[in-house]
Amino acid sequence: MSKFYVASSFQDKETVRYVNQYLKDKGFTHTYDWTQNERASTFENLKSIGHQERNAVLESDFIIVILPAGKGSHIKLGIALGQGKKIYLYSPDGEVNNFDTTSTFYHLPEVSKSFGTIENLLEKVTAIEYDYN
Known part of the structure; x- marks a missing residue:
């Protein structure tokens, strides 16, 4: 079965935990x-976490980015793009399609956008990834 990584901000930690558990189940x-x-809280902590997160993205078959997300999540998005990984981008309100605030990279073919509820995202991911496996 496919390996995954979920990126988002600390403010969405509970949503990320929900997604993690759902996919593991x-x-x-x-x-x-x-x-x-x-x-x-230290540069050594940052370095250690950075290694773990980078390796997790490299090891994954696909990543999910839950917006809004900070710079760390966007760096992981860049790593995944550079490695040709499948990316699921979740924007609950569809803000990624606001031309004035969107990112160029959200619209690349490797990025599959999802809007609405987190369940919409999970249905999309599982349907595509089950078919892929």
Whole structure:
């Protein structure tokens, strides 16, 4: 079964945990759970977490980015794009289609956008990934 990683901001930690558990319950393998971390308080913490998160993205078959997300999530999006990974971008309000505020990279073919509820996202991911496997 496919391996996955979920990126988002600390403010959406509970949503990320929900997504992680849902996908694990469906048989997917989670590469790293950053929600178990506290915010880094030293440069050594940042370095250690950075290694773990980078490796988790590289090890994954697909990543999910839950918006709004900060710079760390966008760096992981860039790593995934550079590695040719499948990316699911979740924007509950469809803000990614606001031309004035969107990112160029949200509209690449490797990025599959999802709007609405988190359940809409999970249905899309599981349908596509089950068909892929």
